Amino acid sequence: MTTPRLGADSVPAHALLRPAPPERTGIVHLGLGNFHRAHQAVHTARALAHTDGPWGILGVAGNSTSVATAMREQDLRYAVLESSPAGSTATVPGVHTGALVAAHEPAAVLDAIAAPDTRIVTITVTEHGYTYAPSTRALDLDAEPVRADLRGDAPPRTTIGRIVRGLQRRMRAGAGPITVLSCDNLGGNGRQTARLVREFTAELPAAEREELQRWTDTAVTFPNSMVDRIVPATTDAHRAEVRELLGVRDAVPVPAEPFSMWVLEDDFAAGRPAWEHAGALITDDVEAYELLKLRLLNGTHSLIAYLGALDGCDTIPEAIARPFIADAADRALRADYLPTLTVPAAVDAEDYLASLFERWANSALGHRTRQVGSDGSVKLAQRVPDPALAHLRAGRVPQQLALTVAAYLRCLGAETGPHAAAMSDPARESIVDWMRRGSSDVDRIVDRLFGAELAGHTAFTGRVAELLDLLARHGPKAAAAEAGSS
Ligand code: CS2
Secondary structure (H helix, E strand, C coil): CCCCECCCCCCCHHHECCCCCCCCEEEEEECCCHHHHHCHHHHHHHHHHHCCCCCEEEEEECCCCHHHHHHHHCCCCCCEEEEECCEEEEEECCCEEEEEECCCCHHHHHHHHHCCCCCEEEECCCHHHHCECCCCCCECCCCHHHHHHHHCCCCCCCHHHHHHHHHHHHHHHCCCCEEEEECCCCCCHHHHHHHHHHHHHHCCCHHHHHHHHHHHHHHEECCCEEEECCCCCCCHHHHHHHHHHHCCECCCCEEECCCCEEEECCCCECECCCHHHHCEEECCCHHHHHHHHHHHHHHHHHHHHHHHHHCCCCEHHHHHCCHHHHHHHHHHHHHHHHHHCCCCCCCCHHHHHHHHHHHHCCCCCCCEHHHHHCCHHHHHHHHCHHHHHHHHHCCCCCHHHHHHHHHHHHHHHCCCCHHHHCCCCCCHHHHHHHHHCCHHHHHHHHHHHHCHHHHCCHHHHHHHHHHHHHHHHHCHHHHHHHHHHC
8 A cells, every 4th residue: 555645634633733724824934944844833833732823824935846845735734753862753733824935926925924914924044044244244235136136126036135025015005013033043133134124125215215114113023032953954764754653655854853942032013823832932031042052052063063074974963972073062162152151040051061962962863064064154153253252352262163163164165075065155165265375364264254353363363274274284183182272
């Protein structure tokens, strides 16, 4: 007998987080990738199972048709496969009410943002999707897609363009207030999104600009949020496991670790699901949680990925099992990141650090160094410069942050094996070019990637250059030992 395809009639009832998708669409989600499907969708399905409401999610992919098409073929169902060395479970959120591809149905996306039922636009497009220039974190007005969206003679292609044009349509339709909720790893992600939206709006012709700016100021809120769940890319092994567990064929399951955390500011212009009943923490102190996560988890994750890739590791658990990488990670956490933040009162720092090592070591996930290492230019801009500057202003050179930058540049700018070669990054070509000119160019690289202030600290850029040299001549272990000895 052939295994049935996952769909409304074949989904095993015990796997459903809620019995049927909501009837109304209250949330338009930009970025129909794995992270959203394993994080916000799960928290939302659980919240609605507790307190029902008109909060179905319309998932919008940017360009890729694979997930949206498969979800449509599966009546918008897919499985979330939670895996750890202790075993796996599969659940089906069943909370989506539609799936679109913005590049193919651009008007439908703007209409959805303008629809009266829509009360929240959520975003997971990764750091790269916000079209900011890494060195200033301002909207990249030199990027052609941004310029095209500002001209407005074709449907918007960038996330910020889609949001602004959608808000404009909503304002004109008189559809009422709305919340824009970023769920990406940007420090102060709500504030950064609001600023990018403002920067885009400011470039519009005066007649459009003033009205839209006024309306946005009064009718749109941009709460900050911290999101946390390790979610790898899907492989055939995950598909096979879901088939085994649920007895159905799912083309687009999402693997995820058991851990999931969401911290949100309660600043919603037109209501929200009762996420607090589904594991989310609603607090005024989101920023403290964001810095905790962005620096301790993400900053150190980058270091593990780059050292791991340089040492031949395909996966994060393989990398963290190498004692020299675990030592470097521990030093990054304790010496370089922890002193730059205030741990929220409800969090025990030692427990948090221990849980990070346990999560990184989750060998059931197969989280790859190339996934964490990709888009380093935009990711590191959120993770490294601010804490590095905090140390440098106090007269200390943060060794592990210098090592993070050096290992990143080595991975992207030289031929160092298959794992580094598989990392994609919008700055790859420029880095290869700069690196050809030798380590003396590090000041310039740091300036272009992380801004003039960090580049002005020659003690930092000098250390990056020394470590780069060590990486090239003696490899990651020797460079990590050197960074650990100062
Ligand atoms: C990772 C994150 O790819 C990366 O850069 O650091 O995706 C990380 O797995 C998540 O932020 C965990 O919440």
